[in-house]
Amino acid sequence: MDETVIRINDLSKSFGAVAAVQGVSFTLGRGQTAGLLGGNGAGKTTTIGMLLGLIVPSGGSVEILGEDMLRHRHRVLPRLNFSSPYVDFPNRLKVRENLMVFAQLYGLRRARARIDELAADLDLTRLLDQKTGSLSSGQKTRVSVAKALLNRPEILLLDEPTASLDPDTADWVRGYLETYQRATGASILLASHNMAEVERLCDEVLMMKQGRIVDSGAPAALIARYGRHDLEEVFLDIARNRKAAAQ
Amino acid sequence: MTPLDRDPRAIRRIGALLLRHAYLMRSSPTRLFDLMYWPLLQMVVWGFITVFLARHSSWMVQAGGVLIGAVLLWDVLVRGQFGMTLSLLEEMWSRNLANLFVSPLRTIEFALSLMILSMLRSLFGVVPAALLAIPLFAYSIFDLGPALVAFWAVLTMFGWGVGLVISAALIRFGLAAESYAWASIFVLAPVSGVYYPIDTLPAWLRPISWALPSTHVFEGMRAVMIDHVFRWGLLGSALALNVIYLALGIGLFLLAFRSARQRGALLHAGE
Numbered sequence: 211m212d213e214t215v216i217r218i219n220d221l222s223k224s225f226g227a228v229a230a231v232q233g234v235s236f237t238l239g240r241g242q243t244a245g246l247l248g249g250n251g252a253g254k255t256t257t258i259g260m261l262l263g264l265i266v267p268s269g270g271s272v273e274i275l276g277e278d279m280l281r282h283r284h285r286v287l288p289r290l291n292f293s294s295p296y297v298d299f300p301n302r303l304k305v306r307e308n309l310m311v312f313a314q315l316y317g318l319r320r321a322r323a324r325i326d327e328l329a330a331d332l333d334l335t336r337l338l339d340q341k342t343g344s345l346s347s348g349q350k351t352r353v354s355v356a357k358a359l360l361n362r363p364e365i366l367l368l369d370e371p372t373a374s375l376d377p378d379t380a381d382w383v384r385g386y387l388e389t390y391q392r393a394t395g396a397s398i399l400l401a402s403h404n405m406a407e408v409e410r411l412c413d414e415v416l417m418m419k420q421g422r423i424v425d426s427g428a429p430a431a432l433i434a435r436y437g438r439h440d441l442e443e444v445f446l447d448i449a450r451n452r453k454a455a456a457q
Numbered sequence: 458m459t460p461l462d463r464d465p466r467a468i469r470r471i472g473a474l475l476l477r478h479a480y481l482m483r484s485s486p487t488r489l490f491d492l493m494y495w496p497l498l499q500m501v502v503w504g505f506i507t508v509f510l511a512r513h514s515s516w517m518v519q520a521g522g523v524l525i526g527a528v529l530l531w532d533v534l535v536r537g538q539f540g541m542t543l544s545l546l547e548e549m550w551s552r553n554l555a556n557l558f559v560s561p562l563r564t565i566e567f568a569l570s571l572m573i574l575s576m577l578r579s580l581f582g583v584v585p586a587a588l589l590a591i592p593l594f595a596y597s598i599f600d601l602g603p604a605l606v607a608f609w610a611v612l613t614m615f616g617w618g619v620g621l622v623i624s625a626a627l628i629r630f631g632l633a634a635e636s637y638a639w640a641s642i643f644v645l646a647p648v649s650g651v652y653y654p655i656d657t658l659p660a661w662l663r664p665i666s667w668a669l670p671s672t673h674v675f676e677g678m679r680a681v682m683i684d685h686v687f688r689w690g691l692l693g694s695a696l697a698l699n700v701i702y703l704a705l706g707i708g709l710f711l712l713a714f715r716s717a718r719q720r721g722a723l724l725h726a727g728e
């Protein structure tokens with residue numbers, strides 16, 4: 211690995227008596243894509259929330275781009291971005307207005323040109339003057355991706371980036387993320403329970419269950435280790451406590 | 458050193474939040490009407506009460522406009538607090554808080570933007586009613602002169618203090634606390650002496666009343682309008698109390714955000 215951009219060590223988070231994340235450690239190199247894969251309540255979103263500084267960990271450390279996120283997250287936040295279907299935009303604002311507000315928050319120069327450029331890339335140009343609330347979920351996802359790319363982030367944190375999208379739009383979004391990564395060398399960490407997505411996009415998969423990373427590796431290596439045909443079968447093995455064939 | 462001194466881009470981020478609300482107002486003119494509606498209605502009602510009482514009371518003739526002045530200044534406080542909490546609620550309703558707080562925006566910048574929005578909302582809400590009182594009831598609150606600026610400033614600052622405390626409750630308890638955003642401020646009306654002098658209150662209630670900056674403003678307003686004196690002591694004590702309420706409000710607001718980060722509430726705020 212050339213350069214580590216995310217270094218997580220022994221990260222944990224408890225909400226009262228519930229341990230949402232326990233002893234999670236991993237690293238992500240520049241230009242790599244890693245996927246947090248797990249069922250509902252596995253701790254994926256909580257992990258991403260801690261990486262972004264939205265959730266304070268109960269223990270462990272989060273280092274992003276060489277900075278301690280718990281102490282200096284404002285040094286790092288301009289260099290990363292985030293998209294999630296569970297976070298929305300003001301629906302009464304036009305798409306262009308929402309993007310302009312975030313362009314100003316990220317201190318972008320030539321904000322208008324950047325918005326036009328992203329709108330062209332993400333096929334949003336004809337939607338720019340529509341109210342965000344009038345868009346379909348697929349269109350909103352593309353707006354969310356546009357917002358996440360406004361500041362040309364070095365690290366993208368994506369929580370279920372293609373949830374609730376039809377297969378065609380989902381495929382299109384994945385393709386766009388691959389193009390962005392190739393062009394910029396950005397690193398991507400995504401949380402998903404879409405196996406095909408993780409298999410296609412990720413160099414490394416971190417299988418999460420009950421707040422822990424229970425296995426990890428390249429998608430092909432994991433599939434081989436469990437003696438399965440695809441990640442979905444590996445996921446089911448892990449969910450049902452079946453051990454890897456190679457073990 | 459303030460956050461603005463440390464990072465000049467803070468001004469741009471605060472500007473971004475103001476822009477967001479300017480877009481919202483432009484997209485929804487009914488919101489602008491909502492701002493003006495209650496102050497206008499209150500002014501008209503109290504204007505007619507003043508006209509009626511003036512026919513039956515020599516005191517009211519002498520103190521012409523004191524009730525209209527009171528209702529307008531009361532609305533400065535109410536709109537100031539509403540302006541602050543409504544701006545926060547707009548972010549919660551639209552489930553936008555997580556987007557905001559993964560951007561470089563700092564909590565204190567968010568609080569400052571809410572304060573500016575509160576000031577703008579009270580200006581847009583109360584100034585039209587104050588202007589309309591001139592032709593309708595031959596009463597101009599602007600005759601208070603520089604005293605009006607002082608009273609307006611004190612009430613706006615107190616509105617920020619109360620607004621910050623209520624905003625902290627919204628962050629801590631989520632939309633379940635929404636009704637407090639609309640109702641809490643009215644608890645202060647009876648003890649602030651908006652429409653009557655504080656010696657009208659029972660003796661045991663007066664210390665509570667004097668602990669509120671708003672009381673000092675309304676007593677001060679009556680002194681200007683009836684006795685034609687500006688009581689500097691009242692202004693000084695109101696400002697001192699405001700410092701305490703603002704410090705308390707900012708402290709609770711920051712604490713609520715810290716607690717929200719502990720509980721993971723920012724990610725799901727508004728749900």
